[in-house]
Amino acid sequence: MSVFRSSLNYLAGQLRQIGLFIALIAIVIFFQVATNGITLKPINVTNLIVQNSYILILAVGMVMVIIAGHIDLSVGSVVAFVGAMSGVMITQWNVPWWLAIILCLGVGALVGMWQGFWIAYFGIPAFIVTLAGMLTFRGLTQIALQNKQISPFPDEFRALGSGFLPDLGGGTSAVEPLTLGIGIIATLFLVLKGIRQRRARAKYDVEDEPFAWFLTKLVFTAAMILGITYLLASYRGTPIVLIVLGVLIVVYASVMSNSVFGRHIYAIGGNLNAAALSGIKTKRVTFMLFVNMGVISALAGLVFTAQLNLANPKAGDGFELDAIAAVFIGGAAVTGGIGTVTGAIIGGFIIGLLNNGMSILGVGTEYQQLIKGLVLLGAVAFDVYNKRRSGGR
Amino acid sequence: MSTQHVMNDEPVRADGPVILEMRSITKEFPGVKALSDVSLTVKAGEIHAICGENGAGKSTLMKVLSGVYPYGTYDGDIVYQGRTVHFRDIRSSEEAGIAIIHQELALIPELSITENIFLGNEPTRWGAIDWITAKKTALELLARVGLREDPDTLIKNIGVGKQQLVEIAKALSKSVKLLILDEPTAALNEADSQHLLDLIRGLKGKGITSIMISHKLNEIEQVADSITIIRDGKTIETLDAVRDGVNEDRIIRGMVGRSLESRFPDHVPRIGEVFFEVRDWNVQHPQVTERMVVKNSSLTVRRGEIVGIAGLMGAGRTELAMSIFGRSYGTFLSGRMFKDGKEIELRNVAEAIDHGLAYVSEDRKALGLNLLDDVKRLIVSAKLSKISAGPVVNDGKEYSIAEGYRTSLRIKTPTVDSGVSKLSGGNQQKVVLAKWMFTDPDLLILDEPTRGIDVGAKYEIYGIIQNLAAQGKGVILISSELPELLGLADRIYTVFEGAITDCIPAAEADPETLMKSMTSARKKVRS
DSSP: OHHHHHHHHHHHHTHHHHHHHHHHHHHHHHHHHHTTTOTTSHHHHHHHHHHHHHHHHHHHHHHHHHHTTOOOOOHHHHHHHHHHHHHIIIIISOOOHHHHHHHHHHHHHHHHHHHHIIIIISOOOHHHHHHHHHHHHHHHHHHHHTTOOBOOOOHHHHHHHHOBOOOTTTTTSSSOHHHHHHHHHHHHHHHHHHHHHHHHHHHTTOOOSOHHHHHHHHHHHHHHHHHHHHHHHTTTOOBHHHHHHHHHHHHHHHHHHHBHHHHHHHHHHHOHHHHHTTTOOHHHHHHHHHHHHHHHHHHHHHHHHHHHTOBOTTTTTTHHHHHHHHHHHTTOOTTSSOOOHHHHHHHHHHHHHHHHHHHHHTOOHHHHHHHHHHHHHHHHHHHHHHHHHTTOO | OOOOOOOOOSOOOTTOOEEEEEEEEEEEETTEEEEEEEEEEEETTOEEEEEOOTTSSHHHHHHHHHTSSOTTSSEEEEEETTEEOOOOSHHHHHHTTEEEEOSSOOOOTTSBHHHHHTTTSOOEETTEEOHHHHHHHHHHHHHHHTOOSOTTSBGGGSOHHHHHHHHHHHHHHTTOSEEEEESTTTTOOHHHHHHHHHHHHHHHHTTOEEEEEOSOHHHHHHHOSEEEEEETTEEEEEEETTTTTOOHHHHHHHHHOOOOOSOSOOOOOOOOOEEEEEEEEEEEOSSOTTOEEEEEEEEEEETTOEEEEEEOTTSSHHHHHHHHTTTOSSEEEEEEEEETTEEEOOOSHHHHHHTTEEEEOSOIIIIIOOTTSBHHHHHHGGGGGGGEETTEEOHHHHHHHHHHHHHHTTOOOSOTTSBGGGSOHHHHHHHHHHHHHTTOOSEEEEESTTTTOOHHHHHHHHHHHHHHHHTTOEEEEEOSOHHHHHHHOSEEEEEETTEEEEEEEGGGOOHHHHHHHHSSOOOOOOO
16 A cells, blocks of 8 residues: 555656656557558658657757756757758868768857857857847858758768668568667667666665556667667668767767766756856856757758758748757756756657648648647646646745 | 825924834744744834844844735734734835835836836826826935935936935835834945934934834944844843933843853864965955955964854855855955965866865855755765766766765755755755765855754754864854854954954853944954
8 A cells, every 4th residue: 555655656756757758659649540540650650750850959959958047049040051051062162071061060069159158158148149140040041052042962961861771681671670670779778777777776775766667667668669660670771860869869868967067057057056156167068058059950950951952041940949849848947957858859759740740630830830839838837737736946 | 095194393202102013923934933922112203223133033023014924924913003003015004104125125226216216106197107296206305315316317327325315215205104224224335324324313303203123233322212122033122222321232232142052062172273364355346346345354264173254244254255265256356365375366166166165155045056956966066076987977976975975964865866955954954065075175164054944953063063173174154143153163253344353262252242343343353
């Protein structure tokens, strides 16, 4: 009885996390039924990942900015600007595609330094600086492209957005073996990490997660990854961008939970004054945060351009809003200090599923906007309600 | 209710009828009894001073009177002008002619003097604000308070002293009969203070009763007709300036006259040589450049010594401490700092921590900790480099370090994984102490380390402080509680208006001598 109750209490404490997963599953099931099974067809799952990749990439950077208590409205324009620069470099300056990628990431870093300087050292709120950035980088995009589109791009560059890892089955096997292998390795990695963490926590006697729940979570995660692996493997295999995204998520999730830089970001967002009085160089951290966001935006810009095979003055319009929405749906707090990379990714998938599912159903963009808006509001309202119920802070 | 009232032309004599009587007021906050059975009788037309140490309950009492804490949230009766009144909010007390001027001025910097005076009380004609009347009335009011400024001047463009006068003009615009001033001269210089005191006396001549809370006893001696002393949420006595022949010593005796219980763990100090010194330290206010928050202050700390700093609120104790701690407050002007015989310069907090300084803030929630964090992460947060390999934090070490402090400081928390927001004040403070102990400091500056903490936890924290000193660390202890300083410190500096006024060895110190040096600018530093 008391074991049951303490488990229940534990789950109540995890309501937000669980709620996010349940929402994701509910949305998947809803669209799976509504679209007569199209949603989970191998080709659609592949599309869902590929066509959402740049929003997910942006969400990784955005969640860090939001945890620190800032915001970045410029990422959509930076995506366009970097796309334009890649087009100019490759087609007009004849820069090799690999060098263009490196230079474009450098452009992203410069953009981040520019904005980071005004925010961190000059003390202008990020909202204003990045609103200005949204306009200036859109303008620079149009100048760089002279209001024309650039196309096509070399195949090697396009692979970044729409390529797949080589098919080891020679195109004849029902499920592609390389993808299957990667999926199994990823699953094992996650399961081992979960067990290791639980052991470490148990050693210091701080484990309060009921074993049954731990097992449920592990089985669920494993099943989900293997399921997606199977679906991808039955189509064209692993999209290259999924590898990029995977590396990004693993690296930044550990940066946020286990690095000095990540700790400093949480500290600044949680209590800026206390952070400063703990010897954290708050300005420097803020500056680096925006440099990081610039590089991540550049990466998203490269992926997006590669996928469309087109550098377009209107590219990336509204991406910042999708990325911000993903972060908040993923449980980050507007006031800073709270949020996770994983949460933002799940939030991004929820947005992506809504876009994808409603497009398949032929829902007009007007209703798509309406529904996405309500989902965002609902998710944050749920957060606020939850916090108030538990006594607030 | 009409806000009009007929001004009494005839000055009321100080022994006139009673205008206000607060009868056995008791006010409790969760876990704390802020006021217990406090009574206050104010006669019409007098200046009534309320004295007491920080946290004695003066401000709380005034908040009860002015309706900030509405009727029903306290016990006891307020009888005002012969009637028992039940104020629901500030507005209803204002309608009855009671105006309170808070320590932090409630003016809006971006609005003009006129706009501020009539804020929430704008004269209107057919629904539109009648600016002509407003300005005319504002001019009259400014003349009454002796402020020669264009009423269109923005508040941010006039000094604090003049802002204080605008506050009073604002109160007068509401036909005030009873004016409450909470530390009116705390932020003012000598000349502005004198002007304000003259004004209050002038208002008395016009029949306006004033209640004044002040730490500056010389001012009280100068203007007050009666003085009520509050200590630990209880009324101690009410003195009549004429009949009782009040002087500073008499007031101090009332304020501190409590017995020193043995609430300090026994310890024998082992004091070594001087290892830390600050010489001729001068710091400017971060915004108001003409204000010096620390003036020519010098102090020394010996190894294993607990050095107390005594001073009233606003005297510049925290400013001194924070400016020493990597210039984290104000604009550093001049001064030298020595540690272990070498001159050092600490330009930011990181350098201060590297040089073995630690600062525990008086404002735990705003400056001391990130309430969103958990215990283990907080404890290591000021020196992550100690448990990191390059950029990677070793979370295994984090657990074992946090566990170590949890046991040694007896931090009451379910696990070190729990959020600090769920801990009690005392345990939060232990977490903050652990955080700074983790940085291996040589000098700990503890600013009000026991504020808002229950007695049991206080005793434990005293033990921790003595332990740190016993390990040969130097401790600077800032406290508003004189018994705490007398019980712990080996030597006590007193601070008044940004300057160090005295340095008293613990053996020679008693509350009266301390309070004297804390309330006057006598300069006679011994070392």
